[in-house]
Amino acid sequence: xxxxxxxxxxxxxxxxxxxxxxxxxxxxxxxxxxxxxxxxxxxxxxxxxxxxxxxxxxxxxxxxxxxxxxxxxxxxxxxxxxxxxxxxxxxxxxxxxxxxxxxxxxxxxxxxxxxxxxxxxxxxxxxxxxxxxxxxxxxxxxxxxxxxxxxxxxxxxxxxxxxxxxxxxxxxxxxxxxxxxxxxxxxxxxxxxxxxxxxxxxxxxxxxxxxxxxxxxxxxxxxxxxxxxxxxxxxxxxxxxxxxxxxxxxxxxxxxxxxxxxxxxxxxxxxxxxxxxxxxxxxxxxxxxxxxxxxxxxxxxxxxxxxxxxxxxxxxxxxxxxxxxxxxxxxxxxxxxxxxxxxxxxxxxxxxxxxxxxxxxxxxxxxxxxxxxxxxxxxxxxxxxxxxxxxxxxxxxxxxxxxxxxxxxxxxxxxxxxxxxxxxxxxxxxxxxxxxxxxxxx
Amino acid sequence: xxxxxxxxxxxxxxxxxxxxxxxxxxxxxxxxxxxxxxxxxxxxxxxxxxxxxxxxxxxxxxxxxxxxxxxxxxxxxxxxxxxxxxxxxxxxxxxxxxxxxxxxxxxxxxxxxxxxxxxxxxxxxxxxxxxxxxxxxxxxxxxxxxxxxxxxxxxxxxxxxxxxxxxxxxxxxxxxxxxxxxxxxxxxxxxxxxxxxxxxxxxxxxxxxxxxxxxxxxxxxxxxxxxxxxxxxxxxxxxxxxxxxxxxxxxxxxxxxxxxxxxxxxxxxxxxxxxxxxxxxxxxxxxxxxxxxxxxxxxxxxxxxxxxxxxxxxxxxxxxxxxxxxxxxxxxxxxxxxxxxxxxxxxxxxxxxxxxxxxxxxxxxxxxxxxxxxxxxxxxxxxxxxxxxxxxxxxxxxxxxxxxxxxxxxxxxxxxxxxxxxxxxxxxxxxxxxxxxxxxxx
Numbered sequence: 053x054x055x056x057x058x059x060x061x062x063x064x065x066x067x068x069x070x071x072x073x074x075x076x077x078x079x080x081x082x083x084x085x086x087x088x089x090x091x092x093x094x095x096x097x098x099x100x101x102x103x104x105x106x107x108x109x110x111x112x113x114x115x116x117x118x119x120x121x122x123x124x125x126x127x128x129x130x131x132x133x134x135x136x137x138x139x140x141x142x143x144x145x146x147x148x149x150x151x152x153x154x155x156x157x158x159x160x161x162x163x164x165x166x167x168x169x170x171x172x173x174x175x176x177x178x179x180x181x182x183x184x185x186x187x188x189x190x191x192x193x194x195x196x197x198x199x200x201x202x203x204x205x206x207x208x209x210x211x212x213x214x215x216x217x218x219x220x221x222x223x224x225x226x227x228x229x230x231x232x233x234x235x236x237x238x239x240x241x242x243x244x245x246x247x248x249x250x251x252x253x254x255x256x257x258x259x260x261x262x263x264x265x266x267x268x269x270x271x272x273x274x275x276x277x278x279x280x281x282x283x284x285x286x287x288x289x290x291x292x293x294x295x296x297x298x299x300x301x302x303x304x305x306x307x308x309x310x311x312x313x314x315x316x317x318x319x320x321x322x323x324x325x326x327x328x329x330x331x332x333x334x335x336x337x338x339x340x341x342x343x344x345x346x347x348x349x350x351x352x353x354x355x356x357x358x359x360x361x362x363x364x365x366x367x368x369x370x371x372x373x374x375x376x377x378x379x380x381x382x383x384x385x386x387x388x389x390x391x392x393x394x395x396x397x398x399x400x401x402x403x404x405x406x407x408x409x410x411x412x413x414x415x416x417x418x419x420x421x422x423x424x425x426x427x428x429x430x431x432x433x434x435x436x437x438x439x440x441x442x443x444x445x446x447x448x449x450x451x452x453x454x455x456x457x458x459x460x461x462x463x464x465x466x467x468x469x470x471x472x473x474x475x476x477x478x479x480x481x482x483x484x485x486x487x488x489x490x491x492x493x494x
Numbered sequence: 495x496x497x498x499x500x501x502x503x504x505x506x507x508x509x510x511x512x513x514x515x516x517x518x519x520x521x522x523x524x525x526x527x528x529x530x531x532x533x534x535x536x537x538x539x540x541x542x543x544x545x546x547x548x549x550x551x552x553x554x555x556x557x558x559x560x561x562x563x564x565x566x567x568x569x570x571x572x573x574x575x576x577x578x579x580x581x582x583x584x585x586x587x588x589x590x591x592x593x594x595x596x597x598x599x600x601x602x603x604x605x606x607x608x609x610x611x612x613x614x615x616x617x618x619x620x621x622x623x624x625x626x627x628x629x630x631x632x633x634x635x636x637x638x639x640x641x642x643x644x645x646x647x648x649x650x651x652x653x654x655x656x657x658x659x660x661x662x663x664x665x666x667x668x669x670x671x672x673x674x675x676x677x678x679x680x681x682x683x684x685x686x687x688x689x690x691x692x693x694x695x696x697x698x699x700x701x702x703x704x705x706x707x708x709x710x711x712x713x714x715x716x717x718x719x720x721x722x723x724x725x726x727x728x729x730x731x732x733x734x735x736x737x738x739x740x741x742x743x744x745x746x747x748x749x750x751x752x753x754x755x756x757x758x759x760x761x762x763x764x765x766x767x768x769x770x771x772x773x774x775x776x777x778x779x780x781x782x783x784x785x786x787x788x789x790x791x792x793x794x795x796x797x798x799x800x801x802x803x804x805x806x807x808x809x810x811x812x813x814x815x816x817x818x819x820x821x822x823x824x825x826x827x828x829x830x831x832x833x834x835x836x837x838x839x840x841x842x843x844x845x846x847x848x849x850x851x852x853x854x855x856x857x858x859x860x861x862x863x864x865x866x867x868x869x870x871x872x873x874x875x876x877x878x879x880x881x882x883x884x885x886x887x888x889x890x891x892x893x894x895x896x897x898x899x900x901x902x903x904x905x906x907x908x909x910x911x912x913x914x915x916x917x918x919x920x921x922x923x924x925x926x927x928x929x930x931x932x933x934x935x936x
C-alpha cells in the first residue's frame with residue numbers, strides 16, 4: 053500500500069470532482085502536495101499518510117472553487133448607492149461621478165480588498181476583473197492569493213487611470229511585464245463597451261491582443277438602448293458591430309449578451325465565443341435576461357459573474373448560481389431549464405474552461421490544488437437527497453467554510469488567513485462615511 | 495424623567511418602525527414590558543430603566559419580523575426531491591406519492607419543526623400555512639412560540655387527514671375550538687385549488703367561513719395550464735370562477751396569482767383581495783411571474799411567501815424579498831420596479847395587514863412586541879449608505895441574530911431558545927434516509 057507525504061489532507065463527506073464523467077466520491081480523502089492534488093479518492097486511514105495540515109470536512113462537500121467570471125472589484129465601496137436605477141442612469145448619475153472623484157490607486161486597492169474578503173468568504177477562488185488602476189487590483193489579489201484575470205478598462209475617452217487608449221495599451225504592457233512570471237495573475241485586454249468606444253478601438257485591440265497573445269473581453273449587448281443605438285448608428289447589432297472589427301478572431305469573452313438576435317447567437321456559436329452571464333446585475337438594473345437556453349442549444353459555453361457589488365449588491369457566486377437556475381426557469385416557463393448540475397458548472401468548471409486555465413476546474417489527481425469546502429449540516433440543507441441540488445437550491449453563502457488556491461489555504465473554518473479582515477473593514481467603513489458626505493453635498 | 499421597569503431592553507443601531515411615516519430611529523432603545531413595546535425611541539441611558547433581559551444590537555437593525563405569508567411546513571422533509579420539474583409533474587410524480595406514504599401527524603409535526611427552525615433562524619415571526627394534519631402543525635408552532643394562521647387543506651377528494659370536505663370542515667371546527675383562546679394561533683379556511691376542488695366546494699367554504707367569521711385562502715391561477723383548464727372547463731378564468739362562487743365576499747387571501755387577466759386584476763382590486771406572491775417557487779416550478787406591478791397599480795395589497803421548501807428550496811423570507819425586488823425589475827425591464835422599501839414591506843408589514851392582525855407589523859409603543867434583529871456589520875453589508883437598501887439587496891439570512899414574538903425571546907445571538915435544534919435535525923436526517931429509500935424502491 054502506498055504511503056503519502058502530503059502538505060494538506062482533507063477528509064470530505066462528498067467530493068464533486070466536476071470532471072467529464074461528473075465523478076462523485078462519498079466519504080473521500082484529498083491529499084495536496086505542493087500546488088497539486090496528490091490523491092483524490094476513497095477515504096484513507098490516518099496511517100496511510102502524513103500531512104502538515106489536516107482539514108475535517110466530513111459533513112461537507114469539496115468541489116472546485118467558484119469562478120467569478122466578471123466583476124469590478126473596486127466598486128464594492130459604492131455598494132448600495134444608486135439602487136433602483138437603470139444602467140445608464142446608474143452609470144451617469146452615480147458611478148461615473150463617484151469614480152471621477154474617488155477613483156485612485158488607494159481606493160481601488162481598498163475596494164478590491166473588500167471584494168476579496170466577500171469573494172473568499174463565499175468560496176470564490178478565481179476572478180476576472182475589469183477596473184481602472186489595475187496594478188492596485190493586482191496588489192490586492194496577490195496578497196489575497198486568488199487566481200485572477202485582470203483587465204484595465206479602455207475607453208475612447210480619458211479614464212481615471214489613462215489619458216487615451218494608447219496610454220491604456222502602455223499600461224497593459226507594463227502589467228504584462230509585471231505579471232509575466234505569476235502563477236496566479238493573468239492579464240487580458242478589456243474594451244469597456246461599444247457605446248464608450250468605437251469600431252477602430254476594437255480593431256486596434258484585436259491587433260494588440262494577437263501581438264501579445266492574450267484574451268480579450270468587453271461588455272456587449274447589455275441593454276436594449278445599446279442594441280438600438282448600435283442598429284441606428286451602425287446598422288448592425290452590437291455583436292455584428294464587433295464582429296466587423298475582427299475582435300471575434302481573438303480569444304474573446306463576451307460579457308452580458310442580454311440583447312442578442314438569433315443571428316448574433318449563430319455568430320457567437322460559429323466563432324466559439326463564450327458568454328459570461330450576470331443574472332443578478334441584469335435583473336437589478338432592469339436590463340433583461342440573457343437568452344442562456346438559446347446559447348446552450350447553439351453550444352455556446354456560458355459562465356457566470358456577479359458584476360460589481362454596486363449593481364447586485366453582492367459578490368456571492370452561490371447566490372448568482374441559484375438565481376441563474378431559477379431565472380431561466382421562469383423566463384422559459386420551463387422548470388427543467390438550467391438544471392442544477394448545469395448551474396453548478398456555469399459557476400465553477402466553465403469559468404476555468406472559458407479563461408483557458410490548464411489543469412484547473414476539477415478535483416483530479418495532478419490537477420492544480422484549487423478547491424472550496426461547503427458545509428451541508430445546517431438546518432436549511434436538511435434533508436439532502438442529492439448533493440448538487442442541495443448546493444444549487446438550498447445552500448447559503450455562509451455554508452462555505454474553506455478555500456484553497458494553488459495548494460495554499462486561503463480560508464479555514466470560515467477564517468480568512470491571507471487578509472486582515474478587521475483592518476480592511478474599518479478602513480472601508482471610514483471611506484464609506486467620506487463617500488456618503490460627497491453624495492450628500494453634490 | 496420617566497423611569498421604566500422593563501422585561502427586555504434592546505439598544506439598536508437602527509430601528510425601522512415600518513409605521514405609516516416610515517420612521518427610522520438611529521441609535522435607539524426599545525423596551526418591552528409583558529407582550530408590548532413599552533418604549534421605542536432615542537437611546538436611553540442604562541440609568542433610565544431596569545430590565546430583566548438586555549440585548550446589545552448596536553451594530554444591528556431592529557424591525558418587525560418577516561411574515562411568511564404562504565408555506566407548507568410539513569413539506570420541508572421533501573426539500574430537494576423533484577427538482578427541475580413543473581408544478582403538475584412535481585405534484586403528481588413526487589409530492590403526492592410521498593404524501594400518500596408518509597403524511598401522518600408525526601411526520602407533519604417533524605416537518606413543521608424543521609421548517610420552524612429555518613424560519614426562526616432567518617427572522618420569520620409569523621407564518622400562514624396550508625397542510626394536512628394541522629393539529630400537528632399547531633403543536634409545533636405552539637412549542638416554537640411563533641404567530642400563525644393555520645389552514646387544513648380541503649380537496650374534493652380524500653386527503654391524508656380527511657375523508658371528505660365534510661370531514662375537513664369538522665376538523666376545522668375542532669381546530670377553532672382548540673385555538674379559540676390562543677394569542678398566537680389562528681385558524682383560517684383553505685381550499686387547495688380550483689383544479690383539486692369544484693365551484694360548489696368554494697360556495698360551501700364561503701358559507702362556512704361567514705358562519706365562523708374566519709379568513710379564507712386558496713392557490714389560484716398558479717400555472718398556465720390551470721388558467722387554460724379553467725377557461726376550457728368553465729369559460730371563466732380561475733379568478734372569475736371563484737368570484738362566481740361568492741368566496742371573494744369573504745375575507746379571502748389569494749395565493750400565487752401568476753396568471754391573471756387585466757379584468758382579473760380589476761376583480762381583485764374591486765373586492766379588496768390581497769395577493770400572496772411566491773416568487774422563488776413560481777420561478778423554480780417554471781410557473782411564471784405574478785404581475786405585481788399591475789396589481790400595485792390597481793391598489794391590490796401584495797405580500798410574500800416562500801411556498802414550501804420542496805419548491806424553493808428554502809424558507810428564508812430574506813431571500814424571497816431580495817428575489818421579488820430583482821425579479822420584477824427584469825420582468826418589467828424597469829430598475830425602479832419594486833424598490834427596496836416596497837420589497838421590505840411586502841415581506842413584513844403587509845403580511846400583518848393582509849392577515850388582519852391588530853397592533854402588529856410595526857415597532858411602535860403599545861404595539862405587540864414582535865421584532866427581529868439583523869446584524870449589518872459583516873463584510874457583505876459594508877459600506878451601508880441606506881439601511882433599507884442594505885437589507886433588501888445585500889444582507890444574508892445568517893445576518894439575523896434575534897427574534898422576539900409577543901414579548902418572548904425566540905432566538906438570541908443566533909441561538910434558538912424555544913426548540914431543540916440538535917434533536918430535531920437528527921430526527922429529520924433519519925427520516926430523510928427513510929424517504930430516500932422509498933424513492934429508490936419506487
